[in-house]
Amino acid sequence: MAFEGLAARLQDTLTKIRGKGKVSEQDVKDMMREVRLALLEADVNFKVVKQFIASVKEKALGQEVMKSLTPGQQVIKVVNEELTALMGSEQSKIAVAPKAPTIVMMVGLQGAGKTTTTAKLANHLRKNHNRKPLLVACDIYRPAAIKQLETLGKQLDMPVFSLGDQVSPVEIAKQAVQKAKEEHHDYVILDTAGRLHIDETLMKELTDIKEMVKPDEILLVVDSMTGQDAVNVAESFNEQLDVTGAVLTKLDGDTRGGAAISIKAVTNTPIKFAGMGEKIDQLEPFHPQRMASRILGMGDVLSLIEKAQTNVDEEKAKELEKKLRTMDFTFDDFLEQLEQVKSMGPLEDLLGMMPGMNKKGMKDLKVDEHQLVRVEAIVKSMTPLEKRDPAVINGSRRKRIAKGSGTTIQDVNRLLKQFEDMKKMMKQMTGMQAGKGKKRGKGLGGFKLPF
Structure with a gap:
């Protein structure tokens, strides 16, 4: 993933200052030393690094930051703003000529x-x-x-x-x-x-x-x-x-x-x-x-939402939501949703867009894409009846599905249980949303992969 080394170094550095109730000038200097090294290692132009560090240091040591209730978080806010400004502040859109083309x-x-x-x-x-x-x-x-x-x-x-x-x-x-x-x-x-x-x-x-x-x-x-x-x-x-x-x-x-x-x-x-x-x-x-x-x-929640909006069919999303509320959600619907999630890109990249996923304990989380393949194989080994009504899947059927998908009976049992649990949970969630009168927009209809 882009910026992986730089991101890891900066996040580790900023974590040390994030929760501090008091931030001294020495704290800021120590942090800036680490940030300077991280940027230079990422091959950022040395003149750009020098100017960036000077600008952050000046603002981080200002009265507004040092005397705030959360100085550690304010320093991080300054770093975020300056890094954004360095890359252009706002999105620059492609030109549109007054007269085509x-x-x-x-x-x-x-x-x-x-x-x-x-x-x-x-x-x-x-x-x-x-x-x-x-x-x-x-x-x-x-x-x-x-x-x-x-x-x-x-x-x-x-x-x-x-x-x-x-x-x-x-x-x-x-x-x-x-x-x-x-x-x-x-x-x-x-x-x-x-x-x-x-x-x-x-x-x-x-x-x-x-x-x-x-x-x-x-x-x-x-x-x-x-x-x-x-x-x-x-x-x-x-x-x-x-x-x-x-x-x-x-x-x-x-x-x-x-x-x-x-x-x-x-x-x-x-x-x-x-x-x-x-x-x-x-x-x-x-x-x-x-x-x-x-x-x-x-995180980058806006890009995550845009990916969902681009790759998810709105009519299908509404249909899915209706099925979830009426408990008509089948394994065929599940496969369709799985394809739409996969079309959004590697799951690790999607997780990287979620706030907090780079925190300690989470940033080393690896998504096993092969697990998706195994789940897909299990579902595709089911008959049309079994996909529509998993309740008919008895012991002999489970054995056949496991053999056909190259998995174990335990894998099949686990998926069936998670699928039922997910249906119940989604029915509760859609009921709560309807009760609160929340507007439901284009998206995955609250769908969550059962892993």
């Missing part, structure tokens, strides 16, 4: 994941903003790039404009914009060429494309795994092109996170999106406040 130019070094990110962005715009994007293959030097974009376009059922590798990228971009106007596309996303390193030829081509089509957005795709080098790349591209935003790729990997924290501070370029996995739908808008909260172990 909005032209987005994707730039970056080879290997940063630019072509995949181009397709991910198009998918995000269509899925979340109801847009009609046109993908454009402007990388004529890497033969696989055009084919890759066409394959991704086919996968998404989205048009890709290409003139092959014998026409100049400037001409391709020009004709693509014209095509988008004729076919009423509201976004044109240009996948431009990259190099293994920044050179004059690359920059000349990019500036020529910029002059020709006058993009509304120039997004720099940066590999988070490259750490401090990512910041240097961002500086170089920004000097030449006036980049309007950055997209961080591979933020789900074992990255130290320094790039995300440094880019905005060094280049004044906002981070607009973050790639959270390899799948085509794993591109998320970057929220500095939410990211700071996750790093400090405060």
Whole structure:
């Protein structure tokens, strides 16, 4: 998970000061020493670290904090606010041109994941903003790039404009914009060429494309795994092109996170999106406040809710709620819910968004994804009648289900008991909600995996 090392170090440091009724100047200095080391180890730019520490120290030693009733918590609040400000304070949204189409130019070094990110962005715009994007293959030097974009376009059922590798990228971009106007596309996303390193030829081509089509957005795709080098790349591209935003790729990997924290501070370029996995739908808008909260172990409930809203069918959720209240919930419904939960991403990532999950005793909690597979196998080994009415599952049926799913009779017994307990609990909860007149929105209908 992104920022894992940094998050662990910062959380351990802040825990020492959190519950203190009195905080001395020495306490703050000791904490700042630990925070400085944590940030430097995460490959955050040293100038950024120096400024961050000075700013936090100044505010943490202020009268409002030191004389408050909970100075330890106030210091943590200061760290949270400054970390958020460092990454951009507020979410920076993608541009929308006054007159369609909005032209987005994707730039970056080879290997940063630019072509995949181009397709991910198009998918995000269509899925979340109801847009009609046109993908454009402007990388004529890497033969696989055009084919890759066409394959991704086919996968998404989205048009890709290409003139092959014998026409100049400037001409391709020009004709693509014209095509988008004729076919009423509201976004044109240009996948431009990259190099293994920044050179004059690359920059000349990019500036020529910029002059020709006058993009509304120039997004720099940066590999988070490259750490401090990512910041240097961002500086170089920004000097030449006036980049309007950055997209961080591979933020789900074992990255130290320094790039995300440094880019905005060094280049004044906002981070607009973050790639959270390899799948085509794993591109998320970057929220500095939410990211700071996750790093400090405060959770990210808003992102968790948004994931649920994106992946859960509202009509099915209402139907599920009705079944829970009337005790009509079956193992078929259970399987359907399991699929929806799995579509939200790895369970460990979802748990990481919940407040308090990074506290001592909880942060080492590992979710056994194989357990989901075993549960699924047990349910799929049941007959339609058994799924509808588990009460019919007698001893011989349990033996058959265990054999068919490659599990034990004890595993089957445990699941059946937990399933019944869960149904009773959910009936009580939905009854309490109805009694209190709470508004029930889109979501999992209070569904909880019975593990």
